[in-house]
Amino acid sequence: MFGGLVSANANSPHLRRSGSRVVISDFGSIELGSSAEDLLHATEVNEMKGVSTPLTSTAILPSPVLLWRFKVLLFFLWGFACCKIGWDSVMRMSANLRDLFLYEAFLYYNPLLLVTMMVWFWGVNLWVFMQSSVNYAKIFDLDQNHLTHREIWRCATWMTIIVPTSMTAYLYLYSHGEVSLAASQPVLLYAAFAMALISPFDIFYLSTRFFFLRTSWRIIFPLQAITFPDFFLADIFTSMSKVFSDLERSVCRMVHRQVATIAWFEADSVCGSHAVAIPIVLVLPYFFRLFQCLRQYKDTLEKNTLLNALKYSTAVPVIFLSALKYHVSPDNWVNFYRPLWLISSVLNSLYSFYWDLNRDWDLGCFTRIFKFNKPHFLSHMLYGRKWVYIWVIGSNLILRCTWTYKLSAHLRHNYLTLFTITALEIFRRFQWAFFRVENEWNKMTNKSNIQLSITDMSSEEEKLVNSDNHNV
Numbered sequence: 001m002f003g004g005l006v007s008a009n010a011n012s013p014h015l016r017r018s019g020s021r022v023v024i025s026d027f028g029s030i031e032l033g034s035s036a037e038d039l040l041h042a043t044e045v046n047e048m049k050g051v052s053t054p055l056t057s058t059a060i061l062p063s064p065v066l067l068w069r070f071k072v073l074l075f076f077l078w079g080f081a082c083c084k085i086g087w088d089s090v091m092r093m094s095a096n097l098r099d100l101f102l103y104e105a106f107l108y109y110n111p112l113l114l115v116t117m118m119v120w121f122w123g124v125n126l127w128v129f130m131q132s133s134v135n136y137a138k139i140f141d142l143d144q145n146h147l148t149h150r151e152i153w154r155c156a157t158w159m160t161i162i163v164p165t166s167m168t169a170y171l172y173l174y175s176h177g178e179v180s181l182a183a184s185q186p187v188l189l190y191a192a193f194a195m196a197l198i199s200p201f202d203i204f205y206l207s208t209r210f211f212f213l214r215t216s217w218r219i220i221f222p223l224q225a226i227t228f229p230d231f232f233l234a235d236i237f238t239s240m241s242k243v244f245s246d247l248e249r250s251v252c253r254m255v256h257r258q259v260a261t262i263a264w265f266e267a268d269s270v271c272g273s274h275a276v277a278i279p280i281v282l283v284l285p286y287f288f289r290l291f292q293c294l295r296q297y298k299d300t301l302e303k304n305t306l307l308n309a310l311k312y313s314t315a316v317p318v319i320f321l322s323a324l325k326y327h328v329s330p331d332n333w334v335n336f337y338r339p340l341w342l343i344s345s346v347l348n349s350l351y352s353f354y355w356d357l358n359r360d361w362d363l364g365c366f367t368r369i370f371k372f373n374k375p376h377f378l379s380h381m382l383y384g385r386k387w388v389y390i391w392v393i394g395s396n397l398i399l400r401c402t403w404t405y406k407l408s409a410h411l412r413h414n415y416l417t418l419f420t421i422t423a424l425e426i427f428r429r430f431q432w433a434f435f436r437v438e439n440e441w442n443k444m445t446n447k448s449n450i451q452l453s454i455t456d457m458s459s460e461e462e463k464l465v466n467s468d469n470h471n472v
Contacts, residue, residue, distance in 0.1 A: 075161075078161065078165075079164075082164050082165065082167075082168040085168050085171070085172055086167070086168045086171045086172075089168075089171040089172045089174070089175035089176075090102065090171060090175070092175040092176070093175055101174065102415075103415050104260070105167065105170060105171060105174075106415045106416075106419065107246050107249055107250055107415070108167075108170070108186040108250050108259075109163060109164075109166070109167045109170075109186070110243075110246055110415070110419055110422075111243045111244075111246045111247045111250065112159070112163045112189070112193065113163055113164075114240070114243050114419075114422055114423065114426060115159070115240075115243065116156055116159040116160055116163060117423060117426055118236075118240070118426050118429075118430075119152060119155060119156040119159060120153070120156045120160075121426065121427070121429075121430040122152055122430075122433075123149045123150075123152035123153040123156060124149070124430070125430065125433050125434065125437075126147075126148065126149040126152060127149040128434065129437065130148070130149060132438075133441075134437060134438055134441045135441065136437060136441075138444070139228060139437060139440050139441055139444065140228065140229045140232075141227065141228075141229065142211075143207065145207050146207075146208065147205060147208050151205070155205075162189070162192075163189065166185050166186065166188070166189040167185075169182075169185050170182050170185040170186060173185065174260055179260050180260075182260050183259040183260040186250065186254070186259060187254050187259065190250070190251065190254065197209060197212075197213070198213070212233075215229050215230060215233050216233070218230050219233060219234045219237065219288050219292070220288060222288070222291050222292045222295045223295075225295075225299055226292050226295055226296050226299070228440060230292060231289065231292050231296075232433075232436070232437075234285065234288055234289045234292055235289065235429075235432075235436075236429060237285040237288065237289075238285045238286055238289060238312075238315075239403070239425050239426060239428070239429040240285070240426075241281070241282045241283075241284075241285045241286070242282070242418065242422050243422065244281050244282075244284070244285065245278055245281045245282050248277055248278070248281045249271055249275075249277075249278070252270065252271035252275075252277070253271045256270055256271060258271060274326045274327070276323075278323070279319050279320055279322075279323040282319050283315065283316055283319045283320070286312045286313075286315040286316065287312075287316075289312045290309050290312040290313055293305045293306070293308045293309035293312065294306075294309055297309070304359070308355065308359070310351075311348075311351050311352060311355050314344065314347055314348040314351055314352075315348050315404075317340070317341075317344035317348075318341065318344045318345050318348050318404055321337055321340055321341040321344060322341055324337050325337070345401075345404045346401075348404050349397075349400045349401045349403075349404045352400050352404075353396060353397050353400045356396055356400075356432065357393065357396075360432070360435070360436050360439065361432075361435040361436065361439055362439045362442075392431055392435070395428065395431070396428060396431070396432070399424050399425060399427070399428040400428070402421050402424065402425075403421065403424075403425040403428070
């Protein structure tokens with residue numbers, strides 16, 4: 001069953017089973033995974049040529065279902081081992097150092113764990129788009145070699161394995177006194193991800209990596225006309241602003257050799273909790289999106305783009321007013337700056353919520369978003385159900401408010417709360433993507449229909465004008 005040689009007659013069901021792959025060592029033209037029809041055709045050709053085919057050369061590989069179950073079993077065993085080793089390593093630490101130890105480990109691995117979650121969700125988005133009538137490849141202007149949802153999930157699976165493995169090694173080595181080896185774990189992980197992302201070689205989906213890097217460059221420097229992929233990815237970056245902030249702090253400590261130490265916790269250190277770079281990195285994705293809106297106004301002169309720019313500008317006071325807590329007296333913070341911060345937070349949350357419903361989603365897409373081309377249990381469960389719309393609207397409002405609250409720089413030490421809120425924001429963005437892409441597809445479809453109607457009317461008019469057969 002696992003690839004050994006067997007003897008079978010020509011009518012053996014194993015040769016016709018769709019779940020099995022057949023390998024014929026004497027057939028140069030038969031590749032791994034050939035169907036039974038290809039096998040029979042090759043057999044007939046060899047018989048015509050007088051070539052004999054020994055049945056003992058047939059090898060049957062395990063079923064894909066069996067292989068999948070075996071991989072799932074290994075995955076759960078690996079997850080259990082990581083949890084067990086990590087927990088035992090944490091328990092070895094003294095109680096007074098355990099929180100600092102966990103907080104530092106969180107800051108190194110939290111960004112990549114959240115990115116992994118985003119990749120998983122994006123694969124689900126693509127799967128739904130593929131099942132429905134939405135042509136996402138046309139919307140994002142993707143070539144024929146773009147990644148499918150299965151390939152996205154494959155990347156997410158490897159990220160799910162690599163990141164926790166590195167984190168487990170960091171916890172184990174640090175708790176057993178191997179501080180230098182522990183400090184090398186996040187450094188090697190970040191270096192590996194950076195090399196995989198910018199590698200110029202045709203490996204690890206080069207075309208997709210190039211598309212991502214090119215779009216990111218267009219977001220940072222919006223010197224050209226803004227396309228849908230540009231502001232779609234820029235909107236996702238705003239949801240990942242806390243991830244970028246933690247990445248900056250982690251890289252800063254790596255550069256200054258503060259990994260696996262508590263020097264970073266000091267307020268006056270270069271990478272400390274009072275660093276000015278933290279609010280700057282938090283606000284950069286909103287500035288990028290704001291500049292895109294201004295560029296769109298320059299190209300189109302649409303007033304809605306200015307209103308959209310105003311929405312992103314409301315996030316700036318939330319971030320910088322919160323950062324002032326570390327630089328003003330407690331009385332000034334409580335009596336003056338905190339009320340301003342609360343007002344700006346409410347304004348940003350409500351404005352963003354309004355824009356999601358009335359501009360990004362256009363409300364009209366609620367009649368089609370979950371309708372699949374083929375019958376599916378999701379289409380029966382979600383399509384046309386009022387609770388779906390109530391859930392999406394209600395959860396979007398609540399998560400908008402919590403996300404604005406999380407943008408506050410003075411909450412940076414509540415790492416478990418921040419991780420939960422950031423994960424919920426990623427989930428909110430995952431929901432948002434369905435309606436945003438569907439709304440864009442509806443606009444493209446309506447525009448195409450209008451242009452087609454105009455073309456047909458023009459053709460009819462030309463026929464009437466150029467017609468020589470007039471009956472009076």
